[in-house]
Amino acid sequence: MAITINTSVWDSAENWDNAYDNNVYCPPFPADSGHVGDYPFGANTIWSGYANGNISTDSFDDTICPWAYGKDAPFLGGMWWIPNNDGTASLTPSHMNPETVEFSMSDIVDRPAFPAIFGINDDWQFMRPFVQKYREITDNVTDVDTWIDNAGFGRGQGAYTFKPATNFNYNNIACCPRIMYISQVSSSDKTKAQIDALFSGEIGNKFYSFPYSDTEITLDSRTIWQADGNSRTTIDTHYVVGISFDFYVVDSTISNPNYNSNFGFGLVENEPFPPLTDSGSFGDYYKHPFNLLGGGLSSSQSSKITIGGFQFFGMGSSNEQLYSKNDWINSAYRNSNGQYNPQPKLFLGVNGDKWTYYGYAAKQRSIQVQQCAPFWVWNGTTDELIEYTKRVAAFIGFPIITRANDDTINKKSGWDGTGENELLPVFDENGYTTGDYVSGTAAADEPNATWGADVWTKTDYTGTPQPPGDSNIYDDTNTSELNPDYTKRNFKFNKGYLLTDAQVNTLAAKCFELVNGLTTVPDFVQGLFTKLLSGNEPMDAIISLMFFPFNPAKYFVTTPSSANIMFGALDTGISAKEWENTIIELDMGGCSFYPENGDFRDFEPYTACELYLPYLGNVTIDSQLYLGHEITVKYIVDLCTGAVDALIFRDGFRADNVSGNIGEQIAIHGIDQNDKLTAEQRAHVGYKQARNTQIQKTASAALTIAGGAAAIATGGTTAILGGIAAGITGGLKLSDALEGNSVERAKFDLEHIQTPYRTIGKASAATAYRDEQFCRLIIKRPKMLNSYNAANYAHTTGFATLKHDRLGNYTGLVVANNVDLSGFNATAEEKKAISNLLSKGVYL
């Protein structure tokens, strides 16, 4: 793959200086800034940045600009199509006004914006899409044809429909639209109310990200988003600012009146447009959203078009319009006579959280940065401004050089180690810029310190080389790949049924009904029959009953089928969903762990952090590992056992896991049929035996009586009768005591068989169900003593620095050790005295 980086101005200090000296790239303040004709840093000073370079390649992906690709928000700018003489157009970024983006230094650390300024024919334009004034078009406006003269797009009677999850997902890149809205809209304003209603009040001087769901969002273009192209005298100070991939008609009073054509712009986050293929056919992807001069869409047309997955209503022809590259260029940059419109149309903004590349010709795509600079809103040179610019340059990978007084920052072709005011971007171990920079001799160890003027060709730099002998293959992305086949693990050795609360109660009743019903002959026979066939009784069929605090059926990859619950062959008659998967995954969401202070206090032992995980409790996590990263959690649940494994991700890497149980075991109580049958049988047998014994004893007693009668014939009658009476009395009483009680007891036993119960499973605690049900990051940050005053501390004690650097780069209190005092003529005693003083602290 051929990669060329053309830095026609940047490639030499001479060219840069020429541009600098000629003041070519120094834009004045905007007309309405209160500084008309002034320049931010004086009329003849260039105030920062880079000029007129471009980076071209035949394929934009992470193989080019690897040091920047995918970085968060290096750009805050728009893009222009600039017509060229050869009939092509090139793409150039403009800026978006950081005025309306609430910057702070902490923002810059991780999400720097890149304000770019564009210029055409030395006529600098200040596209300030975020602060353009719009006139809201209300329901009272009826003359729709006067709203927008040239732009057929968005005439106010339409609506834009977004389905964020569908429309903003390309190659699994979530590209949610965002909206920028400025709070000048009064609270009583209808539109404000509508907007608030639409977006839950999240709007106001900040971006709002649409919910990333497939919920369709329809915005009424009349009442919310449209600007007025003609009736500028009635423009209200309602600052409604872009929706990603939306197009507005901008009041251009701050632009050259000759360039009064309306133009649309939009903010684009990530990649709403798929990148071009190498064949470069726009028609494959790009669909023209609006018509500027001739052709395309008109106000009388009322259907819709689809752009990048959006549907734009009310401005399309009856059929969906697809446009090729030429269509695009022609309609955007040529008037009805085929001439190029002198005012190129800003059609896309590059704002976002990633670098976004747009192509403009076959096999060539381009990002041009005409100039990037701290913007005038700072209204002067400040330390913050300088630092901001340094960091922007560092994010992009540019070595820069600052002037001695630090009020200007120039691009430098490479680092040569000769100046302490040379700043070199710091790359991370994977070859990405960090926004940090080093200067002076401290930069000597940086890999890019040796790139020199070839810095622009080092687009294949992928990070610090491995040390010799280390043959490991490292995962530069640190992305964990979870087993995608977990849903296929679906054995059916056991049957699983998913029950509702009511079904569990029904089932419980059924269990007792089945067993108790065994006293009737048919059930008894059926029970025996079942037992014979299954080898067990119905209760034996149950393995477990668990309660999960979620609905497992919701997470099955296929819709579960329903069937009657069977205890062996016994049909309970309860229809329940059968399980489809034994392992399911729950997305528990996440958060970003941003540094609070940006210093050592953000780390342990000063800052401690924990994760609260529902059903698992609080776990301590390593703040060093997660700080500055996204933390997300997935629950992997094993339905068989109720076990849960909480996977904790740092960005895409599963860095930690916590195991526990989420399934609540429920003890099932029922009648032990085996024991009951045995007891019944034993009681029946005992009763029969007792009765048989009684009968035998009775018969025996009768025989004894008969023997007594024979004795009467041979003895005295009275004595014999008395003996018989005694014998009967004594014999029958014994018999009654023994045999009669046994029968009664056996009968009693038969009639009072104790029901034998069984318990399956063991109840487990369910207390966590009352606890919080969402994950939560808990951060314990240190507080300073009330007496702490940063300025005083800095002045009297100084902040820990630990930099090997030139002393003159510091002012105020400096404590330095191991200072090389060579190079000037002082006595040894004097140098020793200097060394001692520096080690104790001096004010430079």
Next chain:
Amino acid sequence: MTVDFYKTTDAPNVADKTLTDKKSVEHVKPFNPCNIDEPAFLMDYDSTLNSYNYCYVSEFGKYYFVSPPTLETGHKMRVNCTCDVLKTYYNDICNCVGMITRSESVGAPSEIPDSQLPVNPNNVELKTIPFRYKTGNSFRGNIANPFDLDFTTDTPYLLQIRGVEVSE
């Protein structure tokens, strides 16, 4: 010899001191022998010099701290001086490279642990972030509570039964 006397309010460890009220005194005589690191000068008594605490001796090319003068006979006064190496070699020191352990101008605590920073050991700020779903590039999306159950329709109970298929 001419000595330029100054007043300064800066602390001795301020390298680039601000010097005011310059008063040049001519015909100053160094005591013999003269150690140029700690010279003593004899000059005519001048009561206005009592409030001067600093001087520059161009002949030596050095700056000096000036001690309170002592009166000498003959309407003379003696001034003892000590070389201020910080001011004398200020530019040279600035060009030196060393390990900067602490500095005022870094402006804020850095990633270098600083045990002297007065962190309150008994007080922490508690911040918590409930998890949400990611929308775009931020976690501001509404999260669907997986544990939000509808007990009338959801099926959170799992009954496992031995999977012996038996026909009646």
